[in-house]
Amino acid sequence: MATRPMARPDLASPPHGDPPLETSSLETCRARLAATRARTLALAAPLGPEDMAAQAIEEASPTKWHLAHTSWFFESFVLARFLPGYRLFDPAFGYCFNSYYEGAGARQPRPRRGLLSQPSIERVMAYRRHVEEALERLFDSGLAPQSEAARLLELGLQHEQQHQELILSDILALFAANPLRPAYRAAPPRALCSAPEPLRWIGYAGGIVRIGSDANTDFAFDNEAPRHDALIHPFEIADRPVTNAEWLEFIEDGGYGDPAFWLFDGWETIQREGWEAPAYWERRGGLWLAMTLEGLRPLEPAAPVVHVSFYEADAFARWAGARLPTEFEWEAVAQQEAVTGNLLEDGALRPLPPAETFQGHARQLFGDVWEWTCSAYLPYPAYRRPAGAIGEYNAKFMCDQHVLRGGCCATPQSHIRASYRNFLYARQRWLFAGLRLARDVGR
């Protein structure tokens, strides 16, 4: 991989400083919520009732379940608590559509959500309308902007955005498991772009960096706080994510066959699972194809590789003579960049080659692919788990998972930010996850 020396911005002094204080009004929240709910339905619109009921893998859920669960979240945590006289749509739905909240009672086991042939999609749509009409009444009731109900409404909106990405990721897993390899949508003809640009390294001096979110942001999850100092040593980071072409080099160099590149658990996993390539890659007639939301397509050499596990990302980085960035390194770089990129609203629904020419800074930090970091998903210093069922949202998963950053081509633009922490188990690869390389300097 080619390298090019770069100027080293001082990470200790982010040029933009802390974000300004902005508070969304309830009317803005109301409009955003209506738009979010409508977009969820639009994402499900290309699917038939059979597609919406099936579940491919334990981690993924049927679309119908997502449509109902996002309504259950508002019903359980907002309407049942804060709208006087609210009537549950169906008391049995709590069991069907609770995801993992122990505080909200028993639930259908996650691997068996695909067995919920009932309720029908028509009844789930009626559930959504019931909840939305009740939310309208709640907005009309004169909520205080800083009330707990208003905070939970915002959380429900952000939660539904997360499930929009999951609808697409889970449908891709379902269609990839179908021998017909169906397409979520038709693909317009397009020319594959040429070979990827050479990778460039961008140097950073490191220092004490402010990491995480604070109360001055519009919204952040509890796991992004408290904002705190982190010590970062000098490092270099790649100007773009690893591409399909580079991953092919790894495969052709025997990367999946040499234990020297792999963590013990990773080597065990690829032996057990028979992995020889990213998820959804298929070799047909000597040509590599990849299952996408547009069906089985030729690999785009310059596009970021996607659907790799932490184990694979880590092995690739070792093969390349580099490593994965820490989540603090990634955030320090991303704090200096605008939150733009190939996100859900762009409509590509797949990772794309860089849209802009190299201008001396890191590209594609936001969108395209979630980027694995080498950081364990742990609480920040002085983090306190919120009380009640909502405390289960993020905190109880802070064990044995790794952090991913930056969002992907299925993440809503208003949902992602530099401090955002996604997390997955090391073996998981059904989300749109790829990687960006980093390396040490002077150590």
Ligand SMILES: [Fe+2]
């Ligand atoms: Fe959820």
